[in-house]
Amino acid sequence: MGNVTIAESTTEQALAVKPEGRTRVIAVIMAIVGLLTLLVFGMGSAATAHSTLNFSPINLSNSAPLHLGSLTLTTRWTVVVLALVMIGLGVEVFLRQPKSFVMGRFGVVAVLFLLALLFWAARTPGPSPVSFINLTDILTGSTEVVMVLIFGSLSGVMCERSGVVNIAIEGQYVAGAFFGSMVVSTTHNFFYAAIVGALVGGLLGLLLAFLALRYLVDQIIVGVVIVTMMSSLSSYLNLQVLTPFPQYNTGNLAPNLAIPLLSKIPILGPVLFNQSGFFYLMIVLVALVSFALFKTRYGLHVRAVGEHPHAAATVGISVSRVRYINVVLGGAIAGIGGVAFMASQGQFQPGYTSGLGYIALAAMIFGRWRPSGAVVASMIFGISVFLSYTLVSYDVPVSLYVLQMFPYIITIIVVAGLIGRVRPPGADGVPYRRD
Amino acid sequence: MTEATPVRLHRRVWAQLTSQHPIVVTIFALILGFLVGAIIIMTTTASVLDAWRGIFHNWGAPGHAIKLTFDNVGAAYRTMFTGSVVDPNSLWHSLTTGKNWPVTLTPISETLTYATPLVIVSIGVGIAFQTGIFNIGANGQAVLGGIAGGVVATMVHLPMVIHLPLALLAGVAGGMVAGSVPGILKAFTGAHEVIVTIMLNYVVYAFLLFAVLSTPFQQPGQQNDISRTFDGSAQFPPLFGTASGLRVSYGVLVAAMVVVFAWWFLDRSSLGFDFRVTGANPSAARASGISARSVVVLVFVISGGLAGLAGFVQAASTTHEIDGGFLIGNAGIGFTAITIALLGRNRPMGILWSSLLFAALGVGGRAMQSQTGIPLDLATVIQSVIVLFVATPVLVKEIFRLRAGPVATLKLATQGWGT
Numbered sequence: 001m002g003n004v005t006i007a008e009s010t011t012e013q014a015l016a017v018k019p020e021g022r023t024r025v026i027a028v029i030m031a032i033v034g035l036l037t038l039l040v041f042g043m044g045s046a047a048t049a050h051s052t053l054n055f056s057p058i059n060l061s062n063s064a065p066l067h068l069g070s071l072t073l074t075t076r077w078t079v080v081v082l083a084l085v086m087i088g089l090g091v092e093v094f095l096r097q098p099k100s101f102v103m104g105r106f107g108v109v110a111v112l113f114l115l116a117l118l119f120w121a122a123r124t125p126g127p128s129p130v131s132f133i134n135l136t137d138i139l140t141g142s143t144e145v146v147m148v149l150i151f152g153s154l155s156g157v158m159c160e161r162s163g164v165v166n167i168a169i170e171g172q173y174v175a176g177a178f179f180g181s182m183v184v185s186t187t188h189n190f191f192y193a194a195i196v197g198a199l200v201g202g203l204l205g206l207l208l209a210f211l212a213l214r215y216l217v218d219q220i221i222v223g224v225v226i227v228t229m230m231s232s233l234s235s236y237l238n239l240q241v242l243t244p245f246p247q248y249n250t251g252n253l254a255p256n257l258a259i260p261l262l263s264k265i266p267i268l269g270p271v272l273f274n275q276s277g278f279f280y281l282m283i284v285l286v287a288l289v290s291f292a293l294f295k296t297r298y299g300l301h302v303r304a305v306g307e308h309p310h311a312a313a314t315v316g317i318s319v320s321r322v323r324y325i326n327v328v329l330g331g332a333i334a335g336i337g338g339v340a341f342m343a344s345q346g347q348f349q350p351g352y353t354s355g356l357g358y359i360a361l362a363a364m365i366f367g368r369w370r371p372s373g374a375v376v377a378s379m380i381f382g383i384s385v386f387l388s389y390t391l392v393s394y395d396v397p398v399s400l401y402v403l404q405m406f407p408y409i410i411t412i413i414v415v416a417g418l419i420g421r422v423r424p425p426g427a428d429g430v431p432y433r434r435d
Numbered sequence: 436m437t438e439a440t441p442v443r444l445h446r447r448v449w450a451q452l453t454s455q456h457p458i459v460v461t462i463f464a465l466i467l468g469f470l471v472g473a474i475i476i477m478t479t480t481a482s483v484l485d486a487w488r489g490i491f492h493n494w495g496a497p498g499h500a501i502k503l504t505f506d507n508v509g510a511a512y513r514t515m516f517t518g519s520v521v522d523p524n525s526l527w528h529s530l531t532t533g534k535n536w537p538v539t540l541t542p543i544s545e546t547l548t549y550a551t552p553l554v555i556v557s558i559g560v561g562i563a564f565q566t567g568i569f570n571i572g573a574n575g576q577a578v579l580g581g582i583a584g585g586v587v588a589t590m591v592h593l594p595m596v597i598h599l600p601l602a603l604l605a606g607v608a609g610g611m612v613a614g615s616v617p618g619i620l621k622a623f624t625g626a627h628e629v630i631v632t633i634m635l636n637y638v639v640y641a642f643l644l645f646a647v648l649s650t651p652f653q654q655p656g657q658q659n660d661i662s663r664t665f666d667g668s669a670q671f672p673p674l675f676g677t678a679s680g681l682r683v684s685y686g687v688l689v690a691a692m693v694v695v696f697a698w699w700f701l702d703r704s705s706l707g708f709d710f711r712v713t714g715a716n717p718s719a720a721r722a723s724g725i726s727a728r729s730v731v732v733l734v735f736v737i738s739g740g741l742a743g744l745a746g747f748v749q750a751a752s753t754t755h756e757i758d759g760g761f762l763i764g765n766a767g768i769g770f771t772a773i774t775i776a777l778l779g780r781n782r783p784m785g786i787l788w789s790s791l792l793f794a795a796l797g798v799g800g801r802a803m804q805s806q807t808g809i810p811l812d813l814a815t816v817i818q819s820v821i822v823l824f825v826a827t828p829v830l831v832k833e834i835f836r837l838r839a840g841p842v843a844t845l846k847l848a849t850q851g852w853g854t
Contacts, residue, residue: 232815
């Protein structure tokens with residue numbers, strides 16, 4: 001153990017970079033993106049062009065919010081305002097060099113960029129077949145992605161706060177989605193599906209914990225192998241079982257549960273108060289995990305184990321017990337995330353999580369290993385994932401495939417810009433041996 | 436003492452076989468992998484499950500159910516073997532009559548063809564592992580190498596002596612570009628290579644679709660996501676001539692050269708020594724003046740270059756074109772490479788044998804799918820189970836009650852998210 005820490009810290013020292021220089025680079029990137037937005041989408045659109053915002057959701061299931069009329073804005077000046085905010089954030093970061101939330105500002109710029117692109121794409125007269133932007137639908141659509149990411153990054157927080165890296169989130173998503181779809185198809189009950197998803201995810205967490213804690217296998221390798229195993233196993237079972245028996249994969253969309261009155265609020269109502277049970281469960285879990293980690297005795301133990309397992313062991317905390325519990329619970333949360341994803345897509349398809357598990361992991365780093373931070377980070381990533389897919393229907397002159405790269409590129413930039421500024425739990429990923 | 440040796444020889448062999456020797460552990464891991472695969476087939480095949488359900492209805496049924504179970508598993512593994520190594524009946528026929536050799540040799544030719552890019556890409560991943568770097572991005576690097584090599588192979592027209600090497604170099608360069616991104620980011624910002632490479636994989640997949648649907652690269656007259664066909668001068672010719680019908684190509688020579696290069700590089704070159712020192716003991720490497728930063732960048736460039744080479748070799752020796760699903764389907768070549776490198780303990784010869792094994796599993800898996808209907812993905816499941824056990828020698832030791840012997844621990848040093 002001693003050796004490992006020393007070795008690790010020296011490589012990290014060898015690679016250590018002063019974050020100050022990078023802040024300026026990021027600030028310049030932000031300002032350039034803003035400037036390009038200003039020139040290309042702002043001044044590039046005709047002075048007479050308008051963009052229309054709608055607020056009433058197309059799908060009025062359960063409970064329709066109060067009707068709001070549509071809002072028509074001049075495309076050029078709306079985009080110019082968005083671009084000026086982007087440039088302003090860049091300049092502010094360059095001059096003030098704030099200590100925290102630099103990458104948060106970067107994420108905001110990325111989302112603003114996509115919004116500006118959307119405004120520009122939906123302008124009339126313009127080439128797009130869709131001539132309006134439905135803000136409420138965009139927000140509810142993003143919420144589905146955000147929700148899945150939050151489950152995943154919460155799982156990451158649970159595991160990594162206790163010192164175990166859970167790369168297997170993607171595999172837990174896949175397993176949760178697969179078995180969730182089978183349960184929903186046979187019982188038509190999403191509650192059972194969530195329980196089964198949690199069990200399956202928890203079992204995969206147990207496998208990770210068993211190999212990583214008892215046999216000290218490299219946690220990242222176990223995680224990657226679990227992901228490969230689950231994606232190939234689900235694809236095998238899909239062909240071998242679900243294709244001949246399609247009745248096990250009819251799936252369903254999770255029904256929305258509208259909260260009386262609150263769901264009537266325009267925009268916010270459909271986004272926050274007319275969601276599936278998974279959404280409310282997620283909110284409860286975020287609160288629970290935050291409370292448990294930072295306000296309870298057990299949370300103190302978890303953080304002690306994640307920061308300095310030997311010190312924790314000295315005062316009588318069982319390091320491996322804490323880690324087992326957290327990794328299994330974390331796996332269960334990610335498993336529920338997989339069911340939630342299935343419930344927003346309708347049924348299971350092999351390979352359709354397309355790296356969301358890894359984006360969730362990046363969101364956890366972005367959120368500084370805190371549940372609240374993970375929520376904010378998941379929102380930024382989720383909205384950019386959803387927007388880049390939405391833009392496809394707007395006949396944008398950029399290839400659909402280039403747009404699809406966008407969220408992944410943002411993730412890379414954020415992770416690269418962030419490291420050095422955030423500090424992972426001290427013993428994160430380091431195997432613990434009782435000496 | 437000397438007289439006693441012959442008597443004790445079988446005991447010594449037995450002692451080796453029941454020890455924790457790396458090869459013994461690997462063999463037991465293989466057994467466990469196939470055992471898990473068998474259990475999966477038994478529990479998921481509809482006809483088998485129906486037979487078991489039937490045992491409550493008549494007395495003869497249990498025997499029938501057991502027989503059906505073993506028939507199914509047996510057929511699956513038998514077709515896996517005959518489809519990837521050799522069909523004994525066909526071999527006997529060829530030996531006695533001297534005819535049909537192409538048919539007899541097709542399975543092994545397919546396995547060699549399949550193994551060729553796997554060897555190259557896995558050696559790249561193995562070199563990175565030996566340096567303590569986890570290159571999960573080999574898949575994206577291979578795809579970009581395939582695209583870059585493919586562009587040269589389709590849009591430049593030259594005699595083969597120049598064209599093939601040039602396209603090959605373009606492939607290497609493509610992989611190096613994709614590899615340098617995580618390398619540079621890790622060296623200069625500390626971004627963890629696992630997240631960066633996985634995200635980059637998705638970027639490259641999107642770029643692949645963009646490329647094969649763009650006019651200069653897309654097959655003329657096609658709406659589908661497929662590239663132009665490589666020029667004949669940029670394809671690897673079949674090793675035994677076109678008339679043989681065997682697909683195995685001169686690409687295997689490239690793979691052989693890569694194995695030799697990797698052995699020389701890791702064991703004889705000074706840069707390779709720096710790499711291994713960095714992987715084994717970063718602080719010692721630093722103390723002896725090795726620049727951690729340049730090692731990280733170089734490892735990724737070399738590893739990515741090999742992956743890119745593999746991508747091009749794959750396209751130039753089999754399909755002669757690239758489609759939108761190039762190397763992505765079925766877990767992807769780069770992910771298989773991780774498991775191969777682990778199984779081969781990151782050594783060139785180990786990787787060569789593991790690649791042949793995994794290629795046989797893949798080719799045999801395809802034969803199994805077409806003949807018994809059991810999906811090919813089972814091969815990938817078996818591979819990942821094998822690797823889990825290889826990575827956990829102590830668990831294998833406990834299951835089979837092996838005695839302590841030469842320790843088979845797998846030295847791996849991946850690092851945390853960094854501060």
